Amino acid sequence: MIKHTKSTSPSRVRPLEEVKAETIRRAGKLSPLGGIKPEDGVRVASALKSIDRDEWAVEWSKLGANAESEADKLEKIGNEKKKIHDLYLLAYNYFRVARYPCPISPPTQKAYESSLRNFKKAAKYFSPPLEIVEVPFEGNTLIGYLQLPSRIKKPPVIMSWGGVDVWKEDRTKAHPLMHEAGFAGFAIDMPGTGENPIKFTDPKADRTFSVMIDYLLTRKDIDATRLGVWGGSFGAYWAVKLAHTEEKRIKGAVFHGGNVHYGFQPEWMRPALTEKATATIFGPIGLFQSRSRAMGVNSLEKFLEVSPNLSLLTQGLLDKPSAPILGINGKLDDQAPVDDIYLLMEHGRPKEARIYPKGEHMGRGGGTTDEEIWKTIINWLKLRVGK
Numbered sequence: 001m002i003k004h005t006k007s008t009s010p011s012r013v014r015p016l017e018e019v020k021a022e023t024i025r026r027a028g029k030l031s032p033l034g035g036i037k038p039e040d041g042v043r044v045a046s047a048l049k050s051i052d053r054d055e056w057a058v059e060w061s062k063l064g065a066n067a068e069s070e071a072d073k074l075e076k077i078g079n080e081k082k083k084i085h086d087l088y089l090l091a092y093n094y095f096r097v098a099r100y101p102c103p104i105s106p107p108t109q110k111a112y113e114s115s116l117r118n119f120k121k122a123a124k125y126f127s128p129p130l131e132i133v134e135v136p137f138e139g140n141t142l143i144g145y146l147q148l149p150s151r152i153k154k155p156p157v158i159m160s161w162g163g164v165d166v167w168k169e170d171r172t173k174a175h176p177l178m179h180e181a182g183f184a185g186f187a188i189d190m191p192g193t194g195e196n197p198i199k200f201t202d203p204k205a206d207r208t209f210s211v212m213i214d215y216l217l218t219r220k221d222i223d224a225t226r227l228g229v230w231g232g233s234f235g236a237y238w239a240v241k242l243a244h245t246e247e248k249r250i251k252g253a254v255f256h257g258g259n260v261h262y263g264f265q266p267e268w269m270r271p272a273l274t275e276k277a278t279a280t281i282f283g284p285i286g287l288f289q290s291r292s293r294a295m296g297v298n299s300l301e302k303f304l305e306v307s308p309n310l311s312l313l314t315q316g317l318l319d320k321p322s323a324p325i326l327g328i329n330g331k332l333d334d335q336a337p338v339d340d341i342y343l344l345m346e347h348g349r350p351k352e353a354r355i356y357p358k359g360e361h362m363g364r365g366g367g368t369t370d371e372e373i374w375k376t377i378i379n380w381l382k383l384r385v386g387k
Contacts, residue, residue, distance in 0.1 A: 011274045011300070013051060014283035020045035022281050031364070032100050032165065032281065035093035036063075051282065057098040057107040061114065064094030068118055081125055088122035092169065101165035101280065101290040102193070116195075119169045128179065130172065133186075135215045140197040142208055144188040145172055148221060149179035156226030156251075156385050157216055158378070159186045159209075163233025163258070164290035165280075167194035171232075174374050181382045184222045188212055190235040192294030199296035200234075201306060209242055213249055228385035230254040230377060233336070233362060234291060240312060240344065243323040250323040252384030254377050257329045257362035260340040261313040266304045268337055273300065276334035279361040287335060318347035325351045326380045328373065330359025330366070352380070 014022070026033040027041020044059045071087035074080050095118060098111035123130045128150050135142045145168055149155055158178050160171045168187040175185035191208055192200035198208050209229075216224035227250055231239030236258020243253035262268055273288040280286035288300065297303045312318055327341035338355055345351045354376055358366025363373045 011285040011288045012283050013285045014281070016048065016051050018283075019051050019281060020048060023048075026281070031279070031370075033097060035089065036097065037090075040094075053282075054105055054107040056100075057105075057111045060094050060098035061107070061111050064091045064098060064111070064114060064118070067091035067094060068114075068121075071121070075121075085122055085125035088118050088125075092118040092122060096169070101282075101286045102293050104289055104293070115169070133215070135211060137197075137208060137211050138204065142188070142197075142212060143195045144168065144186055144212060146184065146186050146222075147172065147175045147179070148184045149182060152182055154221065154223040155182055155184045156228070157184045157186055157222050157224050158228045158230055158381055158385070159188065159212065159216070160230040161188050161190040161232065161235045161238070162193070163190070163235045164193055164294045165286075166232060169194075174378070177371070177374050177378050181378050182386055183228075183378070183381070186212075186216065190231065190238055190294075192296065193235075200294045201296055201310070205238075206241065206245060209238060210246060213246060217249075225249075226251055226385050228252045228254070228381040230256060230381070231258060232256045234258060234294065236336070237310065237312075240322075240325060241317065243325050244312075244317045244320050244348075247321050247323050252324045252326070252381050253322075254381065255325055255327045255341070255344065256373075256377065257333060257336050258340070259310075259336050260318075261311040261343055262337045262339045264307045264310045266308070269304055269307055270300075272335055273303070278334055279364075313343065313347070318344065320348065322348050324349075324384050326377065326384075327351060327353040328355070328363060328377060330356045330361060330363040332359060332365070333361045335361045 023041050023045045028036055028038035033041060040063055047059050067087050068091040071084050074084045092115050095111045095115035099108045099115060103109040103112045128147055131146045133144045133146050162171055168189045171187035178185040189196040191198045191205040196208060198205050229239050229242055229250055236255045239253040240255050240260055242250060274284050292303055327344055329338050329341060331338050341353050356363040356366060356368055359368055
């Protein structure tokens, strides 16, 4: 568990009625409320009396507990495996929403632990099988989910991770598309999130990725010499960094909706964390809480002080040799500036990009679905990695 102290920020908070309306609008359809029943969005919205995160966690956790209990009963009987799988995944999603965007209190931490429990229960019924990998790391343990496609000998690998609120469990949703393209999928948590014990700003943070690559190269059932990496949202940063620091071991890196330089500057960060962040249910406060937790800071002032140091331009990496990079995002993103993709294209070796003119964070919106974007990414990785 990553410890987190209470954070302070002048970030805007959506009013209760807006939170209710967003809950109903997104339930069962849009991030972060995909994977649940639309009618339960109405149920929770009707029950909410405030925007207190603990109240939110309790209401969603009630639904999670009901789904888990029903699945447990069916599992004891021993049949209806698909229904058991679906119920455990439903319970996982309820608990995941309950901890959203990140654990900041005992009820939200309990919800997170319950989400992990239910994901692992559901994973027993996954096809192809999902392997929970544990890799020692300097007195700690790094955890990943490896899933190999059926009937493909030694497939290449896509190692992927999300941002500050979408963690490795959700990254496995793209594994079926990876399998169709002939890849094994390996989902991990980036530093500062999920079960990764290292903070985003820790000097050891880069090493967590390198150790995972070391591990993949020991496997005889995959070909990790053909490795692609795909970082999403705030985690996209690490894909670009690894493209430079691990240039010899990575065949292609996807920078999907993240920050490289401009997005770490106070003139961008301050409004993103206090005024904008339309993609988050609770408003900018949710983005600040989840990013500050990942970074290991507890005030806006400290966040704005340390974030410029993350700039890969300032670090002098961008003009060094790199693996091929695909930049992908929505032009209207208010969490990560599309200008960081243009910046990448102005430095180092030539890059490739796909910018969605009507897309918001990570390209979503304007009629473009997650699956369409994922297919674009995986097809690019197939060209770069799957040779």
